[in-house]
Amino acid sequence: MLDYKIFDPSNPPKEDERKEIIKFLHTHLDQFRDTPEAIGNAVAYALGESSKPGGFILEGKEKGETVGVVVINKTGMESYIPDNILVYIAVDKKFRGKGYGRELMIKAIEMAEGDIKLHVEHDNPARFLYQKLGFTNKYMEMRLLRGKK
Numbered sequence: 001m002l003d004y005k006i007f008d009p010s011n012p013p014k015e016d017e018r019k020e021i022i023k024f025l026h027t028h029l030d031q032f033r034d035t036p037e038a039i040g041n042a043v044a045y046a047l048g049e050s051s052k053p054g055g056f057i058l059e060g061k062e063k064g065e066t067v068g069v070v071v072i073n074k075t076g077m078e079s080y081i082p083d084n085i086l087v088y089i090a091v092d093k094k095f096r097g098k099g100y101g102r103e104l105m106i107k108a109i110e111m112a113e114g115d116i117k118l119h120v121e122h123d124n125p126a127r128f129l130y131q132k133l134g135f136t137n138k139y140m141e142m143r144l145l146r147g148k149k
């Protein structure tokens with residue numbers, strides 16, 4: 001069982017903890033990662049900064065070492081879009097395949113109120129984890145990309 005640190009608008013991380021979370025995600029999201037700036041924006045959103053609806057950040061630790069991090073953003077659109085977006089989940093490479101990703105997902109699902117939406121690339125094996133936990137893909141996601149990085 002992991003030890004958890006939970007950050008949300010009423011309990012934001014200290015500056016060094018925030019930097020560590022962003023660095024952790026940027027390192028361990030591997031090829032699915034975003035820029036540190038984008039990750040920082042999702043973290044700021046989860047903390048309800050700039051009047052955003054908020055969410056939470058779950059940090060799973062073992063013997064003081066960070067094993068994995070989940071970031072949830074609330075949408076504030078619950079009557080027409082799921083209540084929450086699971087923006088990021090990453091487990092440190094050296095801790096993968098031991099059930100920690102599953103444990104973090106179960107904890108995040110328990111904590112999030114309402115439905116959860118997530119985005120996963122077709123070739124990311126993380127989709128097996130989501131499917132095993134009951135996530136389905138009734139909808140096809142389509143995007144109109146306008147050249148912005």
Ligand SMILES: CC(C)(COP(=O)(O)OP(=O)(O)OC[C@H]1O[C@@H](n2cnc3c(N)ncnc32)[C@H](O)[C@@H]1OP(=O)(O)O)[C@@H](O)C(=O)NCCC(=O)NCCS
Binds near residue numbers: 088089097099102125
């Ligand atoms: C996805 C990730 C969080 C999974 O973490 P993990 O600790 O290795 O996962 P677990 O050991 O808890 O495995 C959970 C389940 O998913 C399945 N699974 C995990 N990785 C898998 C893989 N590469 N292929 C097939 N199944 C896989 C396992 O079989 C397991 O099922 P079980 O509980 O029935 O045994 C981790 O691989 C990761 O950080 N990946 C890089 C970042 C990433 O892709 N994040 C998701 C972006 S959408």
